[in-house]
Amino acid sequence: AQTVTQSQPEMSVQEAETVTLSCTYDTSESDYYLFWYKQPPSRQMILVIRQEAYKQQNATENRFSVNFQKAAKSFSLKISDSQLGDAAMYFCAYLGYGGSQGNLIFGKGTKLSVKP
Amino acid sequence: EAGVVQSPRYKIIEKKQPVAFWCNPISGHNTLYWYLQNLGQGPELLIRYENEEAVDDSQLPKDRFSAERLKGVDSTLKIQPAELGDSAVYLCASSFSFGVYNEQFFGPGTRLTVL
Numbered sequence: 001a002q003t004v005t006q007s008q009p010e011m012s013v014q015e016a017e018t019v020t021l022s023c024t025y026d027t028s029e030s031d032y033y034l035f036w037y038k039q040p041p042s043r044q045m046i047l048v049i050r051q052e053a054y055k056q057q058n059a060t061e062n063r064f065s066v067n068f069q070k071a072a073k074s075f076s077l078k079i080s081d082s083q084l085g086d087a088a089m090y091f092c093a094y095l096g097y098g099g100s101q102g103n104l105i106f107g108k109g110t111k112l113s114v115k116p
Numbered sequence: 117e118a119g120v121v122q123s124p125r126y127k128i129i130e131k132k133q134p135v136a137f138w139c140n141p142i143s144g145h146n147t148l149y150w151y152l153q154n155l156g157q158g159p160e161l162l163i164r165y166e167n168e169e170a171v172d173d174s175q176l177p178k179d180r181f182s183a184e185r186l187k188g189v190d191s192t193l194k195i196q197p198a199e200l201g202d203s204a205v206y207l208c209a210s211s212f213s214f215g216v217y218n219e220q221f222f223g224p225g226t227r228l229t230v231l
Contacts, residue, residue, distance in 0.1 A: 043205060045159070045222035091158050103172060104220060106158025
């Protein structure tokens with residue numbers, strides 16, 4: 001079974017600084033997707049960034065980028081120029097191509113605080 | 117375009133009472149998901165529908181939980197009777213399933229408190 005581990009329950013960053021959130025996963029599949037979701041206090045889960053496992057190039061979305069290390073099964077999120085609105089819970093998630101297709105598997109999340 | 121709609125946003129009930137949550141997916145989305153999110157945890161899938169068919173309900177506690185999606189559009193998740201441990205957020209998501217990757221869009225969830 002696939003698992004997703006986020007080892008940082010809480011992180012803090014100064015406004016305008018850079019922060020990196022860690023995620024590791026375990027799978028025997030070769031093709032899959034990885035995601036970072038943001039969940040603010042409103043509870044609405046918002047997709048931040050997506051990475052296809054077959055792509056070697058790391059995904060980037062404006063201030064958000066990932067460091068995808070397939071062999072190490074590591075998938076970290078870097079937030080540059082942090083803003084107050086980035087404060088939220090961040091969840092790493094896995095989606096398989098095979099039998100688990102359609103079922104997102106989430107980590108426990110990292111609570112990010114942004115200090116003004 | 118409207119997102120995934122869920123109601124109610126909050127629900128407080130006594131234990132052993134029944135409760136129901138409603139979800140209306142994004143128009144045209146044929147796949148609907150119900151997730152359970154306990155405090156301090158990530159969401160966990162309860163049930164996934166492809167149109168009217170429940171294609172994965174392996175994590176749904178069928179002794180007290182039930183769900184339906186009669187016309188392949190909106191869905192209802194029911195708990196009867198509720199227990200203290202059911203206090204959590206219940207999230208609904210939907211996607212348009214075509215091809216390998218189907219982005220899931222989430223609703224705001226229903227926060228259930230069982231007293």
